[in-house]
Amino acid sequence: MEAEQKTGRRYKGVSNEQRRAERRQKLIEAAMVVYGAVGYHGASVRAICAEAGLTERYFYESFENGEALLAAAFGAVMERLTSEVMAALAPLSTLDMGLVVRVALATYYSQLRENPNEARVFLVEILGVSPRMDAIYWDAIRQVSLSVLRFSPDAAERAEALGLDLDLFADGLIGAVVQIALGWVRAGYATPIETVVETAMAILGAVNRQFLSPP
Amino acid sequence: MEAEQKTGRRYKGVSNEQRRAERRQKLIEAAMVVYGAVGYHGASVRAICAEAGLTERYFYESFENGEALLAAAFGAVMERLTSEVMAALAPLSTLDMGLVVRVALATYYSQLRENPNEARVFLVEILGVSPRMDAIYWDAIRQVSLSVLRFSPDAAERAEALGLDLDLFADGLIGAVVQIALGWVRAGYATPIETVVETAMAILGAVNRQFLSPP
DNA sequence: TGTATCTGACAACAAGTGATGTCAATATCG
């Protein structure tokens, strides 16, 4: 029934797969722009295709529907953010926890400021869209949770001893960082980034000193 | 041109104004149900009217459009939450800050559990809808900020001395509490409420001890 | 009782949506 042609003809010097990949990437980038302008819910497939300079046919070539594109866009932002943070953290010794967290926060907030459209996708547009998107969002939260908690191997025991829920505890810390980002974005990035980082550090540092440092 | 009749005819024993008010209330309650089921973006005016047992005409009698209803619903939830918290706090002496915060959190989380639909409206559906709704959301955040910071009159000076942004600091604390609520709701309220409160208290308490208690 | 008001069910409309299909022009390659 369906002709499964593994590799198509070359066109303007580029292969079939690469052309597809480039169109897909163009659509994701266009989606960021449109989402940033009118939000996900105000973004139609037509508008995104127009922004990308492509037609609807190529949209459905790469994405099953509009929601799939949102998922891909979120994934792209998440991937870029984590890789930027990892890159910034790479040259550091992991002994100084305070510095690690500070650099991670600085990188995170800096990236959000440099890419306001992506920030909107990452912080706002993703929630409450559908159960599937919620799941993607919470997977990302859990991933960050695990990355953070990896620095404190005995956190689970400590939490249990104190009568806390470790997952919710991590959610709370992430929520603090995210809400600070939201407030910062909303205010048009008015606050200097050093102050933003310092403010987040104040909360995380207090928690750290309370629960992680030796008495 | 327009006949400005201040008060209409009575009907089934109730006045014109009261009938209007009851219909409006019914629409708000129906909106909670529909929002809870399919989200704000999946909720059509028709569906809400059907749930309320009213026709579209009465919708536009009370609300200019669907977004105005969302705003009214959010306002109703916000009002109820604050009044519940105030009522729980009323019999307390305000001297024991820890207890005040604990009771406030317990009331807040308890209310969210008892009204899952309202929780969804309050926590998820409101953000990223439109600039107007964003403004309403942030007004609510600021209102909570001010209520909290009222307990610490010298917070502004302390924050400045430490190089922090007080607004963002408050955003962070609220974000922690809210994200814990989100995680709790998402997990189907599985965690006992005492544990949830304790987990939030762990964060707020650590911050409090670090920045508010005498050294 | 008769008239004005109120109610509810539903029609109607234009606009926009996701998704699929058509088709001529263009580029590739045997």
Add this chain to the structure above:
DNA sequence: CGATATTGACATCACTTGTTGTCAGATACA
């Protein structure tokens, strides 16, 4: 060159949406 794959502009379809309008019947009031 000639056949075929690829592209892009546009048509098309069924459907939903917000919003306004119509109208017969129920209720109130003089």
